[in-house]
Amino acid sequence: MDQKNKTTISNAEETRKLRQEFRSIDKDGDGKVDKSEMDFFLKSRGVDEDHRLQIVEELFSKCDEDHSGRIELNEFVDHYVDTKN
Numbered sequence: 001m002d003q004k005n006k007t008t009i010s011n012a013e014e015t016r017k018l019r020q021e022f023r024s025i026d027k028d029g030d031g032k033v034d035k036s037e038m039d040f041f042l043k044s045r046g047v048d049e050d051h052r053l054q055i056v057e058e059l060f061s062k063c064d065e066d067h068s069g070r071i072e073l074n075e076f077v078d079h080y081v082d083t084k085n
Contacts, residue, residue: 022076032070035060
């Protein structure tokens with residue numbers, strides 16, 4: 001991905017909402033979301049188990065840029081920007 005597509009988010013309100021969403025998923029507050037936190041978040045939104053497993057795997061394959069097994073805020077934001085573009 002070239003640098004111009006790695007743009008920032010269009011406005012402060014959008015940035016605030018993304019950070020807030022990330023914090024709501026990051027239950028232990030360590031600044032990183034692991035698969036169990038993402039699964040819990042999706043479960044709390046009513047997503048059934050089969051779909052949750054699929055969504056978690058897909059999200060981590062797309063978002064976890066450094067392959068750490070956890071999604072950091074910058075990876076979360078990058079994925080949002082990529083999806084938006």
